[in-house]
Amino acid sequence: MNSIDYEGVIERGVGTFGGSEAQAHRRRLGVAAKALTTLTGCRWRSPDSGLPRCAAFRMIAVVVASCLSCSPRHWEAQSQFGSSSAGLATFGQTLNIDLVRGWCAEMLYGTMGSSAVDRGDGAGRVERVGLRSVDGLELDAVVHTSERPDVCGSVLLVHGITVDLDEGGGMFVRLADRLAGVGFEVVRFSFRGHGGSDGTQRGVTVAGECLDLQAAVELARGRRSGPMSVVAASFGAVSTVLSLPWLDEELHRLVLWNPVLDLHHTFLEPELPWGADNFGPVQRNQLRDKGFLTVDGEFELGRVLFGEFACYRPLDVFLASRVSTLIVHGDRDGAVSYPIAAEAAWKRPSTLLHTVVGSDHGFDSREREDEAITVTVDWLVDQACAAS
Incomplete structure (x- = not known):
């Protein structure tokens, strides 16, 4: 029923960084988002199209978590899993969604x-x-x-x-x-x-x-x-x-x-x-x-x-x-x-x-x-x- 402003969330997240660091975090977003959509059984879609609500919040959470670079080990782990569907799903399972939801809420509320x-x-x-x-x-x-x-x-x-x-x-x-x-x-x-x-x-x-x-x-x-x-x-x-x-x-x-x-x-x-x-x-x-x-x-x-x-x-x-x-x-x-x-x-x-x-x-x-x-x-x- 709702769509996610994917680009807006990305820019809001990377806005906490500057220069090349922001670019590096932006590149990580695609990996995280694909992992979560694979894990939740959703088809990967372009930023301009709507995502099912069941994936939207998880998507935001991962975007925020990746922008905050709260767990760099996840990015190291992803390189071992590769880019296949199975690998992305395994990578997605390493994310603690409940914890990331808290980070996401802090970002959206602006309270940090x-x-x-x-x-x-x-x-x-x-x-x-x-x-x-x-x-x-x-x-x-x-x-x-x-x-x-x-x-x-x-x-x-x-x-x-x-x-x-x-x-x-x-x-x-x-x-x-x-x-x-x-x-x-x-x-x-x-x-x-x-x-x-x-x-x-x-x-x-x-x-x-x-x-x-x-x-x-x-x-x-x-x-x-x-x-x-x-x-x-x-x-x-x-x-x-x-x-x-x-x-x-x-x-x-x-x-x-x-x-x-x-x-x-x-x-x-x-x-x-x-x-x-x-x-x-x-x-x-x-x-x-x-x-x-x-x-x-x-x-x-x-x-x-x-x-x-x-x-x-x-x-x-x-x-x-x-x-x-x-x-x-x-x-x-x-x-x-x-x-x-x-x-x-x-x-x-x-x-x-x-x-x-x-x-x-x-x-x-x-x-x-x-x-x-x-x-x-x-x-x-x-x-x-x-x-x-």
Whole structure:
């Protein structure tokens, strides 16, 4: 569903080096990436094409690890394995993915092992913060502060179903930096069972995500940085919209990226290719026999969450709410219905639809991701100015 900005990750990683050293690390990227894609059973593709999400995070992790040169012995070992598929797979198995995931997170957060870092360009600092849901689960969270004297308010970023606080290949990181650079304070967090938060994937529920969102809202509210807005992506729209009955009055603005507004036609009777692949007969049999099904080859969705899909109607709640909203949606979305979102925008007052022409779910190129980010930042700035 998402694509990886391969070139962008490479340049971000090698940016920590200079001259010939940067070139040497860049050459190592191809070896590491091929090893991981071979190990995970994915076909090697060019940097311009999308990778399956199950490989995307591992790909980023290896790119970052290679750029940081954290384990030179891996490069020495690779020369012994050679460039065949079997050799690359063996080389890939020498990498400790769990460890590299930590390095990757540090690079994407910009913290590099410290609790806070100055990002510059008006974006201020990024700091890890403590966040506990009301039922006691510890949630992974970071705050992007702004150095600008005229703080516009706070923005809470709410991620999708199989990702974490970075939203796929780091799109929320880039959005947060842009927002902080123009005067917003930004909170990102991972729902339970995602990223570095407590809980398990199979234990994820809509109700639990609503509890986590409540905790994140209280964190953003407690920062006292002005009016609060929310940007929710894909499945993150479900808990966000279902919370509008209590959140509506204190929410300044709402942005929905490719929002899941109809659970029935997305998951229970899927009308689009992604839903058919992930929630079809074979997956239903796995759910019946094992108590979970596997989404995108990596996320274990439990039977309780699946049962909740029949219980909630986020579209009805959204249409009944009044907070001013921007919907950003690709018109070639193969996972979440664009027509449903477009019709909701047409029916509902104070709702603007921005169509990313030709885009699949998650905005399937760097150019389209940048379009979604720019439209979002510009709209939130305009709305903040209009309210001041």
